[in-house]
Amino acid sequence: MPTQAQLQSATSIPAPPVLNAPDLAESEDAVYAKVTRRLISFLFICFAFAFxxxxxxxxxxIGMQADLGFSEAVFGLGAGIFFVSYFLLEVPSNLLLERFGARRWIARIMVTWGLLSMATxxxxxPAQFYVVRLLLGAAEAGFFPGVMLYLTQWYPASRRSRVITLFMAAIPVSSIFGGPLSGWVLRSFDGHAGLAAWQWLYLIEGMPAVLLGLITLRYLPDTIGHAKWLNAGEKRLLQDRVASDARHAVAHRVRDAFRSPIVWLLAFINFAFLAGITLAFWMPSLLRTAGEKDTVQIGWMISAPYVLATIGMLLLGRTSDASGERRWHSALPGFVSAAGLAVMPWTLNDPMLLLVASTVAICGNVIANALYWNLPTAVLTAGAATVGLAFINAFGQIAGFASPALFGWLFTSTGSATLGLGILAGCIALGSTAVLLMPKHAVNR
Structure with a gap:
């Protein structure tokens, strides 16, 4: 018969291997790579269609003005009014995300915004245009700050720059492929089934959001603990890293989000940077006015700045995490964007010169905005993150409304984009300066 010692030896569980520091780091990197492949790739696709x-x-x-007779002012108000409801519902949406879970709430957002986009x-x-844009803003409210909040629950600040830039690379990538796609739809579908080309554009580009929303219900886990594709050890590692990182945050409670001067400074920076989205609304018609008439060619021209922006934001995201430096990685691209906008008025009659100046402006703005989100996610955690991230993003949406509306009004009043472009340049330059006022100890880690 086997001895007691032999029985204990046979039934004992082997101790886990002892890993040295390099092995632990490699194992941890593998876990985060697994999470990134699973989550960020899917959220990237969702955000690309949202944008x-x-x-x-x-x-x-281009088609709506010809068919419906909309003026520049009507279009500017319609483009901007999206951000009014978006602004008002950002914080409530994030609170509802906390209540119902990321999976169900993000799915709801995507399905409703896809349906409303198609309804356009x-x-x-003009009144119908305003109503649909207002409802679209209400439907999409909470998606971006909700994802930012979701990422803080999976990644510590030391790893967040790369994943945020990967996620936000959806903005330029969406424009890289969306520009040529939109131009092709406008040229190829006009008159099919009795619909104008611009109507086909809304129909074709709204359907994927609905399908992705339905997929979200089965694909996206609410928390680390709900991820069936992680084992117990991997879940524990991720939870420990997030819990340890939360101790470095500046604001933890809901009321801290509104009392902290840093949060208000962050809100202003987001406002200044988001004013630059106005350029995306007007670039197709600016290029057309400058002399380029082919809509497909305009689409390819508009995609060029976003190719460079994608490369730039991914590279700077990696260097920001490697160095731990956050402020200049956002401020410097912002100053570059302001310089491009300041030069644009002298290029409005030459499509190629306009393309060069707008490439500088768009590329800098996209990169600055992406790297900026390392700042609020570093200083906010727990209840303050739920409300604070939504508030910061909501405050920025005021610029999303005011900037296109003001730009359109100035365009109609003066007959030129010059004054509007100058105001945008000044706004982004102020935002970039404000980034450098952020305290180093709060964000550089």
Whole structure:
């Protein structure tokens, strides 16, 4: 018969291997790579279609103005009014995300915004245009800050720059492919089934959001603990890293989000940077006015700045995490964007010169905005993150409304984009300066 010692030896569980520091780091990197492949790739696709549905109005403008007689002021108000409801519902949406879970709430957002984007094809009057854009803003409210909040629950600040830039690379990538796609739809579908080309644009580019929303219900886990594709050890590692990182945050409670001067400074920076989205709404028509008449060619021209922006934001995201430096990685691209906008008025009659100046402006703005989000996600955690991230993003949406509306009014009043471009340049330069006022100890880690 086996001895007691032999029985204990046979039934004992082997101790886990002892890993040295390099092995632990490699194992941890493998876990985060697994999470990134699973989550960020899917959220990237969702955000790409969200941004496409938000800006395709810039391409549709060409046909809508001709068919419906909309002025620059009507279009500017319609493009901007999206951000009014978006602003009002950002914080409530994030609170509802906390209550119902990321999976169900993000799915709801995507399905409703896809349906409303498609509903824009029925617009006939300025009032209808305003109503649909207002409802679209309400539907999409909470998606971006919700994802930012979701990422803080999976990644510590030391790893967040790369994943945020990967996620936000959806903006330029959406424009890279969305520009040529929109131009092709406008040229190829006009008159099919009795619909104008701009109506087909809303229909074709709104459907993927609905399908992705339905997929979200089965694909996206609410928390680390709900991820069936992680084992117990991987879940524990991720939870420990997030819990340890939360101790470095500046604001933890809901009321801290509104009392902290840093949060208000962050809100202003977001406001200043988001004013630059106005350029995305007007670039197709600016290029057309400058002399380029082919809508497909305009689409390819508009995609060029976003190719460079994608490369730039991914490279700077990696260097920001490697160095731990956050402020200059956002401020410097912002100053570059302001310089490009300041030069644009002298290029409005030459499509190639306009393309060069707008490439500098758009590329810098996209990169600055992407790297900026390392700042609020570093200083906010727990309840303050739920409300604070939504508030910061909501405050920025005021610029999303005011900037296109003001730009359109100035364009109509003066007959030129010059004054509007100068105001945008000044706004982004102020935002970039404000980034450098952020305290180093709060964000550089």
């Amino acid at each position: 496409l549905d938000r800006i395709n109005v810039g391409f549709a403008k 094809l029925f617009v006939k009057t």
